[in-house]
Amino acid sequence: MNGIADLIDPMIAFRRDIHAHPELAFCEHRTAERVANMLRDAGLEVHEGIGGTGVVAVLRAGSGSRTLGLRADMDALPIDEMTGAPWRSTRPGCFHGCGHDGHTAMLLGAALALVKDPGLSGTLHFIFQPAEEGHGGARKMIEDGLFERFPCDRVYALHNWPALPAGQIATRPGPIMGAADKFRITLSGKGGHAALPHETPDTILAAASVVQQLNTIVARGVPPSANAVLSVTEIHGGHSHNVLPETVALGGTVRTFDPLVQDRIEERIRQILRGAEAAFEVQASLDYDRYYPATVNDPQAAADALAVAQTVADARLAPEPAATSEDFSFMLQARPGAYLWLGQGCGSDSPPLHNPRYDFNDDVLETGIRLHIALARHWLQD
Ligand SMILES: [Zn+2]
Ligand SMILES: [Zn+2]
Structure with missing residues (x-):
């Protein structure tokens, strides 16, 4: 009997169930409970409520002293789903549009397979984290003692990746996802009559100039060899044709891969x-x-x-990092490890992550389970 093959249909059903019942950051109560129950029923030692709704399961096998953490994120996004799938979200304004339902199912499947047939020696921690989407659930788990309670010599995580062919795996040394910063600028004057501009500082004109100048920072203030993005995404001010507003607010984001470039951009702002x-x-x-x-x-x-992934699937060196961000970064600041992309094979006309029509591709679920298992068996040896 092939243990992994028997798990695929149940894990697809599980994935579709949590897809239909998505939960936002730190509210993953049902998801975490389902995960914890299935891990416990399989015979694993399970710890709940870490960093809010985080779950950690522990698998000890053999006499090896090495330790490893494999992490999946469980949260959904505040988006209305438009896939029309039979397993579509039953909760308005909440949707697994980043494939974290797939991540949870793949790591759970790996845990259920490994508990039956470990084939490793050491201590493996399955880390199910809350609130990846902008709320730093990984940091919350670390602050809650994750790595003191569950030591990890190394950590790995996967993310489903629509830009790659189905089942293809990619990773790279060094930066793979960007740092994400957000900024809010408020320009204040005193407000006054639009017909008397000489008496009132013009916050609208100041904002227009600032937006133009902010867009020169990357082009003129950052070395051409460095990767960086600055986008102004919000501008709020004024409510009448004959009033110069007292304030105008601007907002936006900065994405970088090098702390020195990050410092430079903030200073230029x-x-x-x-x-x-x-x-x-x-x-x-x-x-x-x-x-x-x-x-x-x-x-x-x-x-x-990358070498382990090549034993599981077509795996390649990713040529460049992505400008999107990921809170597994906090775990990689705390412990050495790597983040990998698992292709979804959706093609160029497919919806991207965070699109209301995006859905995890169940065809690659088995590859993800096998990759987790292979990473664990590679690191956890005598
Ligand atoms: Zn996301
Ligand atoms: Zn994601």
Whole structure:
């Protein structure tokens, strides 16, 4: 009997069940309970409530002293689903549009297979984390003592990746996902009559100038060899044709792969705002939040992961990092490890991650389970 093959249909059913019952950041109560119950029923030691709704299961086998963490994220997005799938979300405004339902099912499947037939020596921690989508569930688990309670010499995680062919795996040493920062700028004057501009600092004109200048930072202030993105995504100000507004607010995001470039961009924003204060007689304030660091793979762990992945599927070196971000970055700051992409084979006309029509491809679920198992057996040896 092939243990993994027998698990595929139940794991697809499980994936579709949590897809139909998605839960937002730190509210993954039903999902976490289902995961914990299935792990416990399989005979694993299970710990719940770590960093909120996080779950960790422990598998000890053989006499090996090595330890490993495999991580999946469980949260959904605040989006209305438009896939029309029979297993579509039953909850308005909540949807597994990033494939975390697939991640949860693949790691659960690996745990159920390994508990029956470990084929490894050491201690394996299955980490099911809450709140990856912008709320730092990984950091919350670490702050809650994740790695003190469940030591991990190494950590791995996968993300489903629509840009790659179905079942193809890719990773790379060094940065693989960007650091995500967000900024909020407020430009303040005193507000006044639009027909008397000489008496009122023009916060709208100041904002227009600031937006233009912010868009020169990457082009002129960052080395051409560095990767960076700055996007202004919000502008709010004014409510009447004859009033110069007292304030205008701007918002946006910065994505980088190198902390020095990140520092440089924040400093350039501050310089531009000081210039705008002088040029437009406004006051400028900046709220700059570095919410996710860059996801940086340990070179040896990435090389090991790529070699292991090649025993499971077509696996390739990813030529460049993605500018999107990931809170597994906090785990990789704490422990050496690697993050891998698992292709979904949706083609160029397919919806991207976070699109209301996106859905995890169940055809690659088996590859993901096999990859988790192979990574565990590779690292956890005597
Ligand atoms: Zn996402
Ligand atoms: Zn995701």
